[in-house]
Amino acid sequence: DGGITQSPKYLFRKEGQNVTLSCEQNLNHDAMYWYRQDPGQGLRLIYYSQIVNDFQKGDIAEGYSVSREKKESFPLTVTSAQKNPTAFYLCASSRRAGTGVYNEQFFGPGTRLTVL
Amino acid sequence: AQKVTQAQTEISVVEKEDVTLDCVYETRDTTYYLFWYKQPPSGELVFLIRRNSFDEQNEISGRYSWNFQKSTSSFNFTITASQVVDSAVYFCALSVPPNDYKLSFGAGTTVTVRA
Numbered sequence: 001d002g003g004i005t006q007s008p009k010y011l012f013r014k015e016g017q018n019v020t021l022s023c024e025q026n027l028n029h030d031a032m033y034w035y036r037q038d039p040g041q042g043l044r045l046i047y048y049s050q051i052v053n054d055f056q057k058g059d060i061a062e063g064y065s066v067s068r069e070k071k072e073s074f075p076l077t078v079t080s081a082q083k084n085p086t087a088f089y090l091c092a093s094s095r096r097a098g099t100g101v102y103n104e105q106f107f108g109p110g111t112r113l114t115v116l
Numbered sequence: 117a118q119k120v121t122q123a124q125t126e127i128s129v130v131e132k133e134d135v136t137l138d139c140v141y142e143t144r145d146t147t148y149y150l151f152w153y154k155q156p157p158s159g160e161l162v163f164l165i166r167r168n169s170f171d172e173q174n175e176i177s178g179r180y181s182w183n184f185q186k187s188t189s190s191f192n193f194t195i196t197a198s199q200v201v202d203s204a205v206y207f208c209a210l211s212v213p214p215n216d217y218k219l220s221f222g223a224g225t226t227v228t229v230r231a
Contacts, residue, residue: 031217040125042207042221043161050217058218090161094217105219107153107161 003027004108006091011113013085021076021111023091030096032074033105036060037088046089049074050096078113085115118143118210122222129198130230137193137225139208145169148212150184150191151219155205167191198229 004025013019025032031050035043045058049068063082068074074093078085090110095103119142129135141150152164165175167184175182179196195202208222 033217040223042120042209042223043219044221045218048217088159090159092161104163104166106163110159112159 004091004093004106006089006108006111008111009109011111013113013115015115016080018080019078019085019113021078021089021091021113023074023076023108024072025074025091025093025106025108026072027093027106028071029093029106030071031094031103032068033092033094034058034064034066034074034076035090035092037090037110043090046076085113088112118145118148118212118220120208120210120220120222122208122225124225125223126226126228128228128230131199132197133229135195135198135202135227135229137195137206137208137227139191139193139222141189141191141208141210143210143212145212148210149216151207151209151211152182152191152193153207153209155207155224157204161207164193195227198227200229200231203227203229 007022033048034046037043044060046064047055047058047066049055052068052071055066055068065077088110091108092105094105121140148169150167154162172184181194183192205224205226207224209219211219
């Protein structure tokens, strides 16, 4: 089945530690995204990548880093510089964005990160 | 700048009641896309509908219907004869080409349908 997988579902880390969230897709999508969701708030864009080896900051990139070495994978690292990392993180993918033809974003099941 | 407002934080209904979710958007652009997503307790966002700004025709899909009114900048969503499985958080979102990668989300409305 085609889709997006995120692992793990729940993640606990101590304050000050970096942590990497996994996102893999087998939809053959060019574009991938990371969003953060806080209680009572909509999703906010952290980073996005429209093609391998290229990525751009979203609205709240501070304290996060990403890489896009393979089309299928877009891992997100939450660094110790992120002041309030506890949140629900959602990964998404779409066919290539910004071409004038809209392509829906498909979302993974999310990872709930709790920093103790 | 774009903004989406979902004024209803939570709605609770009894099964078979209709429920309408409000969405008001702000943008200066004449071309834009509007969306509704459903987030069930499992957490994954499920795409429900996309509407472009040039298509004000209302749409019905089964028990779901959408009312797009540019005059009031609203894109409301109605669930008819609600069911327990409709319990979820519903998000309205907006994007503007060519930056259509960027979805501006509302805060979401939590719908609880009681048996």
